[in-house]
Amino acid sequence: MSVLITSICAAAIVYAVSILYAAIGEIFSQRAGIMNLGIEGIMLMGAVSGFLTVVHTNNLALALLAVIGVGGVLGLVFAFLTVTLQADQTVCGMAFLIFGSGLSGFIGKNVTGIASAVKFEKIAIPLLSKIPVVGEIFFHQDLLVYFMYIIVPLSLFYIQKTRPGLILRALGENPASLDTAGTNVFRLRYLYVMFGCAMTAISGACITLSYTNFWNEGMTGGKGWIAFSLVAFSRWNPGFAALGALLFGGISILGMNLQVYLPGIPTQFYSMLPYAATVVALIITTGSFRKIHTAEPAALCQKYVREER
Amino acid sequence: MKIGNIQFEKKQTVSLRKRILNPIVCVVLALVFSSLLIIANGFDPIAVYAKMISYSFLNARGLYNSINAALPLMFCGLSVAMAFKMNLNNIGAEGQYAIGAIFGGGFAIFGPALPTPLNLLVMFLLCALGGGLWAMIAAVLKAYWKVNETIVTLMLNYIALLFLDYLCYGPWMAPRQTTAMTTTIPKSMYLPSLGGTSSGVLLAIGIAILLLLFLKHTTGGYQIGVIRNSTRSAEYAGIPVKRYILIVFALSGALAGLAGFVEVTGIVHRVQAQLPGGSGYTGIVVAYLSQFNPLVVILVSILFGGLQNSCAAVQLMGVPSQIATMLQGTIMIFVIAGEFLNHYKITYYSAGNREVSKR
Numbered sequence: 001m002s003v004l005i006t007s008i009c010a011a012a013i014v015y016a017v018s019i020l021y022a023a024i025g026e027i028f029s030q031r032a033g034i035m036n037l038g039i040e041g042i043m044l045m046g047a048v049s050g051f052l053t054v055v056h057t058n059n060l061a062l063a064l065l066a067v068i069g070v071g072g073v074l075g076l077v078f079a080f081l082t083v084t085l086q087a088d089q090t091v092c093g094m095a096f097l098i099f100g101s102g103l104s105g106f107i108g109k110n111v112t113g114i115a116s117a118v119k120f121e122k123i124a125i126p127l128l129s130k131i132p133v134v135g136e137i138f139f140h141q142d143l144l145v146y147f148m149y150i151i152v153p154l155s156l157f158y159i160q161k162t163r164p165g166l167i168l169r170a171l172g173e174n175p176a177s178l179d180t181a182g183t184n185v186f187r188l189r190y191l192y193v194m195f196g197c198a199m200t201a202i203s204g205a206c207i208t209l210s211y212t213n214f215w216n217e218g219m220t221g222g223k224g225w226i227a228f229s230l231v232a233f234s235r236w237n238p239g240f241a242a243l244g245a246l247l248f249g250g251i252s253i254l255g256m257n258l259q260v261y262l263p264g265i266p267t268q269f270y271s272m273l274p275y276a277a278t279v280v281a282l283i284i285t286t287g288s289f290r291k292i293h294t295a296e297p298a299a300l301c302q303k304y305v306r307e308e309r
Numbered sequence: 310m311k312i313g314n315i316q317f318e319k320k321q322t323v324s325l326r327k328r329i330l331n332p333i334v335c336v337v338l339a340l341v342f343s344s345l346l347i348i349a350n351g352f353d354p355i356a357v358y359a360k361m362i363s364y365s366f367l368n369a370r371g372l373y374n375s376i377n378a379a380l381p382l383m384f385c386g387l388s389v390a391m392a393f394k395m396n397l398n399n400i401g402a403e404g405q406y407a408i409g410a411i412f413g414g415g416f417a418i419f420g421p422a423l424p425t426p427l428n429l430l431v432m433f434l435l436c437a438l439g440g441g442l443w444a445m446i447a448a449v450l451k452a453y454w455k456v457n458e459t460i461v462t463l464m465l466n467y468i469a470l471l472f473l474d475y476l477c478y479g480p481w482m483a484p485r486q487t488t489a490m491t492t493t494i495p496k497s498m499y500l501p502s503l504g505g506t507s508s509g510v511l512l513a514i515g516i517a518i519l520l521l522l523f524l525k526h527t528t529g530g531y532q533i534g535v536i537r538n539s540t541r542s543a544e545y546a547g548i549p550v551k552r553y554i555l556i557v558f559a560l561s562g563a564l565a566g567l568a569g570f571v572e573v574t575g576i577v578h579r580v581q582a583q584l585p586g587g588s589g590y591t592g593i594v595v596a597y598l599s600q601f602n603p604l605v606v607i608l609v610s611i612l613f614g615g616l617q618n619s620c621a622a623v624q625l626m627g628v629p630s631q632i633a634t635m636l637q638g639t640i641m642i643f644v645i646a647g648e649f650l651n652h653y654k655i656t657y658y659s660a661g662n663r664e665v666s667k668r
Contacts, residue, residue, distance in 0.1 A: 080646075081646060085645070085649035087645045087646070087648065088645075091593075092642075095594070095641040095645060097590065097638075098590060098591070098594060098638035099637075099641070102631050102634025102635030102636070102637065102638050103638065104631075105629060105631030105635075106350065106629050106631040106632055107346075109631065228460065229460045229463075229464065232457060232460065266478075269475065272468050275467040278464050279460075282456055282464075283450060283454065283456055286456055287450075287455070289454055
């Protein structure tokens, strides 16, 4: 039984990390005032570009680089549309969703069903992995998971405690005053949107480079939306996002495992769990009946035009 | 606004000629850009485009099929346009479509046998009711607790699609059937065909006209416009904003539910897993490209229906069918960018701050 619990927890972490990259990227983007609804499409582009690179080169580092590059370029275009051209962010997000799912399917068609020779393998960290239960759960994972152990505290520290973090928060709350103080609002928003998209692309790469080693059209299967809702759920805080991701990971993996023990309930109902949980979590964390200050950045989704401030 | 050497100035009015010409130019540019991607994948873009157009639009059979493929898009597009008219992001047309199809399809398969017109009427109402009720979940949360409707409608999509899956793989699955679909609905529930197309297209046009009249010439339509421009001033003016959120969401959901009606009664004649097949999302693109004008929604839907229809033709050339979705996305991105150029005058200054060129 305890072996089962350990394996469920370890799987929950892998699931959590695969949505956490996107969620943290989106937190940075939204903190800067830009909402990117296209997560699912960008994840798919990350997944397919990573997989294509690894199939052709068998080089995981190169694949990761390609993923970050693709994410960055998509971010550049998204920032151009929303920051420079001030287009509606919701509509742009949907455009990216459709573009990403179409293009990823188009360029990935030839490698559908092929398995890549390499993927991120689990590495046991010496000593730490020997700790009973905890070691097996946390320290017998792949590199993408280990990176996350560093990224979460680092991004939390960056946003809450550093001067650039303060500027980032102001970017989403009151860009006009930052602009007056001489900060280049446009350039910073470009940077954070590009960073957010690169992280989102890595989220997709988690699926094809570590979770599995093949590519299938639309294989993110709604994970992007869970990452998106995690942002509001976590009140724009990377730490809470990590906890939330673990919760969702746990629910999903538990659902898959419960299936074995309670075969009377159709699989579809288990698959519904994370989505239903997201709605409930969203109501609890952002419903106005709580009468507390919402953490949503005040300038989120608002166009910033110098003359109109 | 000034970025580097480029100065943007907002224009007050945009001429009709530019309003029509601009999207067309953008679509052409999008096709040019996509052709680069097509070349990169080893195909000849001109041959691909020619095949797509001739297959979908240049013969009666193809055109009828394109219109049939466009039918659910028309209703999803109208649904999204309706909600956007009040700045409500209803991303949930996909799920509302599924629930509409479940309500109507359930009646068609298990309901009592009635005379044909009555049958169709009951089904029509049930599909609208199903879609409307599903949308109300998000509407109530939005109106009373200010919960973000974008995320809620999205999550409801997945729940609705999984429920449809469950029914089609489980209790509703036709006997001796290996694919996830129900039995065909009785002939008495077929929407009459009109030449080679379903008469659902007349229904779509009729509803689009009604919607246009409602938005332009009624108090309700006027008040929706006021709420869009400023919720706060609408509240000051005594407009019941909460009630309008519920009404508009219900209407929007009902329209998406009707996509289920036309598809089940007019095209597939059964309920099956993954029935909406992304129409709800494509509906968002359609609504945006139509500038939320109901009649233009019909036209753009036919264009997009043709795009989807033409997949079958290019697949024979070895081109992946995902080309249709890719083109839709590219077109939308280019039109979004072009929209900006329509509203701004752009002046470029050289280093010496001298005006160089104007657009």
